[in-house]
Amino acid sequence: MEAPRPFRTAIVPAAGMGTRFLPTTKTVPKELLPVVDTPGIEMVAAEAAEAGADRLLIVTSPGKDAIAAHFAPRPELEATLIARGKDALAAKVRRANELIEVATVTQDEPKGLGHAVGCAGDALAADEEAVAVLLPDDLVLPPPGESGVLARMAAVRAHYGGSVLCAFDVPREQISAYGVFDVQDTDDPDVKIVRDMVEKPPADEAPSTLATAGRYLLDRQIFDALKRIIPGSGGELQLTDAVALLIAEGHPVHVVVHHGGRHDLGNPAGYVRAYVDFALAHPEYGPQLHEWLARRLSWTGGGRVRGA
Ligand code: G1P
Numbered sequence: 001m002e003a004p005r006p007f008r009t010a011i012v013p014a015a016g017m018g019t020r021f022l023p024t025t026k027t028v029p030k031e032l033l034p035v036v037d038t039p040g041i042e043m044v045a046a047e048a049a050e051a052g053a054d055r056l057l058i059v060t061s062p063g064k065d066a067i068a069a070h071f072a073p074r075p076e077l078e079a080t081l082i083a084r085g086k087d088a089l090a091a092k093v094r095r096a097n098e099l100i101e102v103a104t105v106t107q108d109e110p111k112g113l114g115h116a117v118g119c120a121g122d123a124l125a126a127d128e129e130a131v132a133v134l135l136p137d138d139l140v141l142p143p144p145g146e147s148g149v150l151a152r153m154a155a156v157r158a159h160y161g162g163s164v165l166c167a168f169d170v171p172r173e174q175i176s177a178y179g180v181f182d183v184q185d186t187d188d189p190d191v192k193i194v195r196d197m198v199e200k201p202p203a204d205e206a207p208s209t210l211a212t213a214g215r216y217l218l219d220r221q222i223f224d225a226l227k228r229i230i231p232g233s234g235g236e237l238q239l240t241d242a243v244a245l246l247i248a249e250g251h252p253v254h255v256v257v258h259h260g261g262r263h264d265l266g267n268p269a270g271y272v273r274a275y276v277d278f279a280l281a282h283p284e285y286g287p288q289l290h291e292w293l294a295r296r297l298s299w300t301g302g303g304r305v306r307g308a
Contacts, residue, residue, distance in 0.1 A: 006157055007217065008055060010053040010056050010133070016030070021268065021271075036282055040137075041058075041070070045099050051154070056102045059104070060104050061110070107119045112234070114241060121223035124223075129219065131220060138215070139264075139265060140213060141261035141262065153256050154217060160252050161219075163218045163219045165181075165194070165256075166215035167210040169210055170209055176202055178213075179200070179239075179240035180200075181194050182194065190257045192255050192257065199233040199241060200234075229241045276293075
């Protein structure tokens, strides 16, 4: 399936308080925490740009100005680095502002993911028929040698129309942390028709073990649906409920079941795993970390390691 350019704008909701990372998030937005040396939100911006987006619309909240600042040029820092012969570092400084155009919209009150995405609706141009939403807590990694899941989702929208989401198969005991799909098969084992979706159901009521994984390609009708939903799970306006409303009204929704990796940067346990995973793959830090970790894991004393 050949995919035409499916969307120009990628919405990145980044208005949360980051309570699971306090005290760091008193001053540092959790989206700027580094995975080795690069903030998670820059990795998500790169994913959006690679999938064809030319604008990132970041939904922030008061006090999180550092996110927009990360995507602004720093000409003096660059010039200083270049003057010192550190061209590779200057290129790292430049990367975020060269990747993609960035604009922000503010969500004044924490009313949920659906409300955050709805805040971005008015910023779309009249001719933008679809929009991508990327949750920066989720790093969705392509299987080795393949392109990102958004490209696959765009091909599915080109074929079926409507909206396309990304699903991961997760163990049933973890399913109630996610939006969950009720699906029907198509000829492609990795593409399913969505009959309904429900936010954070109890495990024994979940319609499947296919969980929403932070990547959405949504028809712009979503913004109308977002205005019509009422508070759902957790008392918040849920994006899941707006998608479910569209389905109930006959809007086609499909999922691509993704078999690449995924990291959850939204809590310290998932963040540490992502950090270690990327550090192990790093050409400079990986080998030594690997060797140290092997020694560290064989040490049965508990607590923290002493010495190097
Ligand atoms: C959000 C969505 C949920 C989705 C999850 C993926 O939940 O509401 O449907 O499965 O992201 O990470 P949150 O993790 O923000 O509670």
